[in-house]
Amino acid sequence: MKAINEELTFYDTASPTLRDGEVLVKVAAAGVNRGDLMQAAGKYPPPKGESEIMGLECAGVIADPGATDREQGQEVGCLLAGGGYAEYVAVPEGQLTPIPEGLTVEETAGVVEVACTVWSNLGMVAGIQEGDRVLIHGGSGGIGSFAIQMCKAMGCEVAVTAGSQEKLEYCRELGADVLINYKEQDFAEELPEWSDTILDVVGGPYLEQNIKALNTDGHLIVIAVQGGPKGTLSLGRMMPRRLSVHATTLRARPRPMKAAIVASTVEHVWPLIEAGKITPNISARFPLADAKKAHEHLDSGANTGKILLVVS
Amino acid sequence: MKAINEELTFYDTASPTLRDGEVLVKVAAAGVNRGDLMQAAGKYPPPKGESEIMGLECAGVIADPGATDREQGQEVGCLLAGGGYAEYVAVPEGQLTPIPEGLTVEETAGVVEVACTVWSNLGMVAGIQEGDRVLIHGGSGGIGSFAIQMCKAMGCEVAVTAGSQEKLEYCRELGADVLINYKEQDFAEELPEWSDTILDVVGGPYLEQNIKALNTDGHLIVIAVQGGPKGTLSLGRMMPRRLSVHATTLRARPRPMKAAIVASTVEHVWPLIEAGKITPNISARFPLADAKKAHEHLDSGANTGKILLVVS
Ligand SMILES: NC(=O)c1ccc[n+]([C@@H]2O[C@H](COP(=O)([O-])OP(=O)(O)OC[C@H]3O[C@@H](n4cnc5c(N)ncnc54)[C@H](OP(=O)(O)O)[C@@H]3O)[C@@H](O)[C@H]2O)c1
Ligand SMILES: NC(=O)c1ccc[n+]([C@@H]2O[C@H](COP(=O)([O-])OP(=O)(O)OC[C@H]3O[C@@H](n4cnc5c(N)ncnc54)[C@H](OP(=O)(O)O)[C@@H]3O)[C@@H](O)[C@H]2O)c1
Numbered sequence: 320m321k322a323i324n325e326e327l328t329f330y331d332t333a334s335p336t337l338r339d340g341e342v343l344v345k346v347a348a349a350g351v352n353r354g355d356l357m358q359a360a361g362k363y364p365p366p367k368g369e370s371e372i373m374g375l376e377c378a379g380v381i382a383d384p385g386a387t388d389r390e391q392g393q394e395v396g397c398l399l400a401g402g403g404y405a406e407y408v409a410v411p412e413g414q415l416t417p418i419p420e421g422l423t424v425e426e427t428a429g430v431v432e433v434a435c436t437v438w439s440n441l442g443m444v445a446g447i448q449e450g451d452r453v454l455i456h457g458g459s460g461g462i463g464s465f466a467i468q469m470c471k472a473m474g475c476e477v478a479v480t481a482g483s484q485e486k487l488e489y490c491r492e493l494g495a496d497v498l499i500n501y502k503e504q505d506f507a508e509e510l511p512e513w514s515d516t517i518l519d520v521v522g523g524p525y526l527e528q529n530i531k532a533l534n535t536d537g538h539l540i541v542i543a544v545q546g547g548p549k550g551t552l553s554l555g556r557m558m559p560r561r562l563s564v565h566a567t568t569l570r571a572r573p574r575p576m577k578a579a580i581v582a583s584t585v586e587h588v589w590p591l592i593e594a595g596k597i598t599p600n601i602s603a604r605f606p607l608a609d610a611k612k613a614h615e616h617l618d619s620g621a622n623t624g625k626i627l628l629v630v631s
Numbered sequence: 632m633k634a635i636n637e638e639l640t641f642y643d644t645a646s647p648t649l650r651d652g653e654v655l656v657k658v659a660a661a662g663v664n665r666g667d668l669m670q671a672a673g674k675y676p677p678p679k680g681e682s683e684i685m686g687l688e689c690a691g692v693i694a695d696p697g698a699t700d701r702e703q704g705q706e707v708g709c710l711l712a713g714g715g716y717a718e719y720v721a722v723p724e725g726q727l728t729p730i731p732e733g734l735t736v737e738e739t740a741g742v743v744e745v746a747c748t749v750w751s752n753l754g755m756v757a758g759i760q761e762g763d764r765v766l767i768h769g770g771s772g773g774i775g776s777f778a779i780q781m782c783k784a785m786g787c788e789v790a791v792t793a794g795s796q797e798k799l800e801y802c803r804e805l806g807a808d809v810l811i812n813y814k815e816q817d818f819a820e821e822l823p824e825w826s827d828t829i830l831d832v833v834g835g836p837y838l839e840q841n842i843k844a845l846n847t848d849g850h851l852i853v854i855a856v857q858g859g860p861k862g863t864l865s866l867g868r869m870m871p872r873r874l875s876v877h878a879t880t881l882r883a884r885p886r887p888m889k890a891a892i893v894a895s896t897v898e899h900v901w902p903l904i905e906a907g908k909i910t911p912n913i914s915a916r917f918p919l920a921d922a923k924k925a926h927e928h929l930d931s932g933a934n935t936g937k938i939l940l941v942v943s
Pocket of ligand 1: 352353354436456457458459460461462463480481482483486501520521541542543544545546567568569570620
């Protein structure tokens with residue numbers, strides 16, 4: 320089969336063989352994520368024992384159900400530790416999702432990873448509820464734009480940061496209530512003790528401001544450290560207000576944990592997609608062979624929305 | 632009535648009047664806590680609207696049930712935001728505990744605050760389970776010695792730090808499995824990625840080591856910053872192992888939250904006390920009038936065990 324390796328080369332390789340509990344999926348499309356860029360840059364190796372082929376999410380049809388009760392020909396979305404940039408991929412059954420009603424198979428390829436990331440953190444770690452205030456950093460990014468829609472669909476009040484008025488306008492269209500241009504404003508000064516939950520992709524340099532921006536019993540969840548891995552934490556400020564800081568990645572989780580996340584995401588988030596409250600925004604499509612171009616497009620920073628690799 | 636104020640003066644003042652949902656308790660004994668020392672030093676003022684009289688816990692008998700269904704003469708333990716160093720104290724009904732079978736009323740006065748602190752953090756925040764590994768800093772202190780016994784009673788493996796061999800020996804007698812003299816050893820080097828949960832009273836200077844000592848999915852809970860309020864947090868280290876940092880105080884919590892903590896503590900911890908698996912260690916008793924001496928004794932650092940003020 321054809322696939323894309325870490326050098327972003329389109330090459331011939333053997334189709335994957337199935338391990339216990341896996342099904343073989345014929346890939347229709349794969350989503351491109353910032354994690355893929357990091358992997359191609361040599362900074363985000365796949366977990367031990369997982370595919371060396373690129374690709375953290377895809378959708379397609381089951382070509383071989385292996386020893387599972389699945390049926391050949393079933394259309395599925397797939398959360399992957401790797402291997403999505405290929406004609407075929409082996410997927411643990413627990414990491415399969417249905418195609419949400421109203422979405423195409425292709426569109427589903429661009430939704431699985433972001434939905435599981437956002438839900439596992441905001442839903443399962445922070446436990447956001449109707450009426451909560453959520454601050455989302457990088458609101459116009461792939462994670463941010465999904466998180467805005469999901470939080471609004473759940474009845475939360477949403478503030479976002481982004482680096483330009485144009486990007487903030489996009490966030491407003493997605494439902495964001497409070498817009499902060501981080502190049503001109505200090506979000507901690509704009510929103511002191513405002514946030515019940517913060518979803519952060521900046522890390523170290525935002526840590527002190529994030530603590531100031533949290534409301535009593537608030538949760539800060541860090542899923543990327545684009546600004547740097549370390550920061551100063553004021554435990555003294557955190558104690559009387561009972562704050563928590565969590566940091567997570569989805570990819571490194573063991574399979575049973577991923578299966579639990581996929582199940583919970585399908586239970587809680589798929590209905591919001593099916594009700595039209597969260598709509599994927601596919602901004603560009605590239606053929607699988609052009610993965611390098613797709614990466615360059617994401618890397619340029621000009622993109623808002625999801626980039627897909629179309630495979631079959 | 633007689634009471635002790637923040638200057639540690641024994642003085643005459645009006646008995647408290649009952650507010651909604653409060654009962655009047657005639658105090659038999661009050662526990663002395665490090666928080667009281669901080670309050671007397673002007674560093675830990677009572678939450679707004681709470682008594683200016685010293686004292687975070689006591690036990691006694693109900694002198695006036697107010698508008699509650701309680702009965703006059705019932706013996707109770709009391710979790711307080713203040714007011715325990717006195718002949719009478721007004722207590723929200725939700726903050727009353729029964730006297731554990733096998734304990735005297737006096738002994739109960741030295742158990743309530745520490746039990747609620749330890750359970751609300753290790754049980755309710757970290758959710759410790761049988762088989763978990765728990766690292767307890769300051770193992771020979773009031774909090775630490777209770778936490779060791781509780782964790783062992785729940786089937787956890789327990790490591791402790793303390794500043795002398797003598798204190799470590801005391802921790803071993805209470806059940807601790809791994810003993811670390813923090814003046815001679817680096818706990819993060821001794822126990823890398825060992826702890827499912829860490830209960831910390833040191834704060835800033837221990838933050839980096841605590842993160843290194845946490846196991847995947849681990850929780851660090853900071854309840855005091857005796858070493859300093861700020862530290863460096865490595866979010867980059869936390870992400871792949873999904874670590875959480877929590878910081879809490881019990882005293883600042885609103886009444887309904889305290890009531891929930893008291894109920895959960897009585898449900899989960901009182902049976903362990905009644906089974907003899909956690910025994911209070913009363914090391915010294917002073918008459919209420921001698922509160923200043925009791926504080927000096929705790930402040931000397933020579934004390935291991937609980938100090939009580941005996942009132943009636
Ligand atoms: N932990 C996990 O499980 C997990 C899962 C998925 C993704 N991620 C990570 O999450 C991050 C976001 O993913 P994505 O797919 O949304 O990427 P994306 O679409 O490229 O978005 C990145 C966002 O980060 C913002 N940003 C970058 N540097 C910033 C800074 N210094 N200050 C403020 N904002 C900054 C950008 O905002 P502007 O464009 O407005 O500057 C942009 O909105 C990536 O780092 C990705 O690797 C983590
Ligand atoms: N957040 C809350 O809700 C809450 C509730 C109750 C208590 N607290 C706080 O928790 C702390 C412990 O309370 P306690 O009643 O157990 O007090 P304690 O009996 O006086 O014990 C203090 C302990 O801290 C240890 N310690 C102090 N400085 C240290 C350092 N730099 N490095 C390592 N260990 C150090 C001491 O160990 P060595 O003697 O071995 O040096 C001692 O075991 C106090 O600060 C108290 O205010 C907080």
